Amino acid sequence: MAEEKKIPYKIYLEESEMPQKWYNVRADMKNKPAPLLNPGTHQPMTAEELGGVFCEDLVAQELDNENQYIDIPQEIRDFYKMYRPAPLVRAYCLEEKLQTPAKIYYKFEGNNTSGSHKLNSAIAQAYYAKKQGLKGVTTETGAGQWGTALSMACSYLDLDCKVFMVKVSYEQKPFRREVMRVYGASVTPSPSMETEIGKKINAEHPGTTGSLGCAISEAVEVAVKNPGYRYVLGSVLNQVLLHQSIIGLETKAALDKYDIKPDIIIGCAGGGSNLGGLIAPFMGEKLRGEADYRIIAVEPASCPSFTRGKYAYDFCDTGMVCPLAKMYTLGSDFIPSANHAGGLRYHGMSPVLSQLYDDGLMEAVSVEQTKVFEAAEQFARVEGILPAPESSHAIRVAIDEALKCKETGEEKTIVFGLTGTGYFDMVAYEKFHDGKMDDYIPTDEELAEYAAKLPKVD
Numbered sequence: 001m002a003e004e005k006k007i008p009y010k011i012y013l014e015e016s017e018m019p020q021k022w023y024n025v026r027a028d029m030k031n032k033p034a035p036l037l038n039p040g041t042h043q044p045m046t047a048e049e050l051g052g053v054f055c056e057d058l059v060a061q062e063l064d065n066e067n068q069y070i071d072i073p074q075e076i077r078d079f080y081k082m083y084r085p086a087p088l089v090r091a092y093c094l095e096e097k098l099q100t101p102a103k104i105y106y107k108f109e110g111n112n113t114s115g116s117h118k119l120n121s122a123i124a125q126a127y128y129a130k131k132q133g134l135k136g137v138t139t140e141t142g143a144g145q146w147g148t149a150l151s152m153a154c155s156y157l158d159l160d161c162k163v164f165m166v167k168v169s170y171e172q173k174p175f176r177r178e179v180m181r182v183y184g185a186s187v188t189p190s191p192s193m194e195t196e197i198g199k200k201i202n203a204e205h206p207g208t209t210g211s212l213g214c215a216i217s218e219a220v221e222v223a224v225k226n227p228g229y230r231y232v233l234g235s236v237l238n239q240v241l242l243h244q245s246i247i248g249l250e251t252k253a254a255l256d257k258y259d260i261k262p263d264i265i266i267g268c269a270g271g272g273s274n275l276g277g278l279i280a281p282f283m284g285e286k287l288r289g290e291a292d293y294r295i296i297a298v299e300p301a302s303c304p305s306f307t308r309g310k311y312a313y314d315f316c317d318t319g320m321v322c323p324l325a326k327m328y329t330l331g332s333d334f335i336p337s338a339n340h341a342g343g344l345r346y347h348g349m350s351p352v353l354s355q356l357y358d359d360g361l362m363e364a365v366s367v368e369q370t371k372v373f374e375a376a377e378q379f380a381r382v383e384g385i386l387p388a389p390e391s392s393h394a395i396r397v398a399i400d401e402a403l404k405c406k407e408t409g410e411e412k413t414i415v416f417g418l419t420g421t422g423y424f425d426m427v428a429y430e431k432f433h434d435g436k437m438d439d440y441i442p443t444d445e446e447l448a449e450y451a452a453k454l455p456k457v458d
């Protein structure tokens with residue numbers, strides 16, 4: 001039995017045990033995620049159309065609903081070795097503090113300068129851009145983790161990197177901006193006056209502090225207008241979930257070493273990439289009828305795409321230049337309350353996860369931000385890691401589930417994704433400490449107004 005083997009605080013894999021292929025959960029889905037649609041014709045985007053925006057190999061991955069496994073090129077595997085395999089940690093200290101019979105594990109993705117899991121996909125996307133002989137890539141970033149990850153990957157491969165950073169973050173998170181500049185990226189606050197769409201948004205909403213949807217539109221415009229550039233995105237897309245499957249594959253390999261079967265798998269959900277990656281191999285087993293797991297997505301109550309959004313085709317960006325994606329969405333104009341400091345602000349959710357959720361294969365809960373920061377501190381004080389606010393959504397629900405076990409006496413095994421560290425989020429922690437954080441939850445009326453503006457697609 002598993003209990004015979006003492007499980008260490010940290011389960012590390014050997015380098016030689018690192019996955020050599022990404023796992024593509026779409027291959028095992030009976031109901032495939034809906035295709036991206038051309039925003040003009042409402043017909044599925046062809047590879048050729050997508051190739052105007054994205055790199056060739058990434059287009060192939062985006063459209064691949066068939067191949068279960070896709071080789072990770074040697075160059076990417078070598079880069080991964082800089083900061084992977086990532087440890088799977090048994091949270092003995094947290095269990096002790098909570099006095100719970102539950103067994104809690106977390107997969108820690110914060111061991112790199114970007115401080116999050118985003119580097120897993122950034123290096124893959126930069127690699128394929130380089131392979132295609134491109135000059136550079138453009139992207140958006142909110143809080144800055146994705147921009148940092150992409151600038152690290154681009155500097156490693158000598159690619160130019162243009163980042164549009166949501167203005168409010170650009171101003172409030174100058175340190176992350178400077179990290180990007182360490183890696184040679186150019187960082188522009190969005191909406192800017194450098195693009196047509198930026199000028200338009202600034203004219204229509206003077207003084208706007210920007211949104212992810214708006215920064216995406218600017219980054220796409222620059223990619224499309226500059227020869228030798230393509231656009232890359234840090235979440236939501238099928239290809240990003242594919243790259244992030246490295247998280248789940250390593251987690252599963254580590255658990256298998258000790259014959260551990262999780263009961264509950266929990267992850268925070270912004271655009272869905274870390275969660276999609278973490279659950280991928282487990283969801284695969286579930287889809288093939290080989291095992292069953294409770295899978296829980298955790299989102300902020302102030303940006304509740306899964307729990308209160310509509311499953312419909314929507315724009316991925318404010319400027320409506322991107323393809324339409326069928327996803328759980330709050331509407332592409334939705335911007336969470338300015339007081340919301342916990343990240344996970346995107347209006348939509350990965351089409352893969354949206355389909356799995358719609359099929360009842362996973363659950364979702366929303367949590368209020370003060371409760372999230374309480375959990376973050378509780379965790380920081382016993383586990384030696386200062387968590388990112390985003391990651392702390394998963395911590396909140398992991399703690400809640402562990403406390404339920406305390407009441408029932410059940411020894412459940414809980415695994416959650418600790419996606420990153422929060423050292424650049426001290427302004428948010430400060431708000432929390434000073435009691436300046438509130439839990440604004442949008443009303444049904446507000447959400448209905450945004451939902452009414454969803455594009456009509458039949």
Ligand SMILES: *Cc1c(COP(=O)(O)O)cnc(C)c1O
Pocket residue numbers: 115116117118145146234235236268269270271272273274275344388390391419420421
């Ligand atoms: C970006 C980010 C997230 C959310 O993005 P997903 O695509 O939903 O994974 C979560 N945690 C951290 C630390 C992040 O940087």
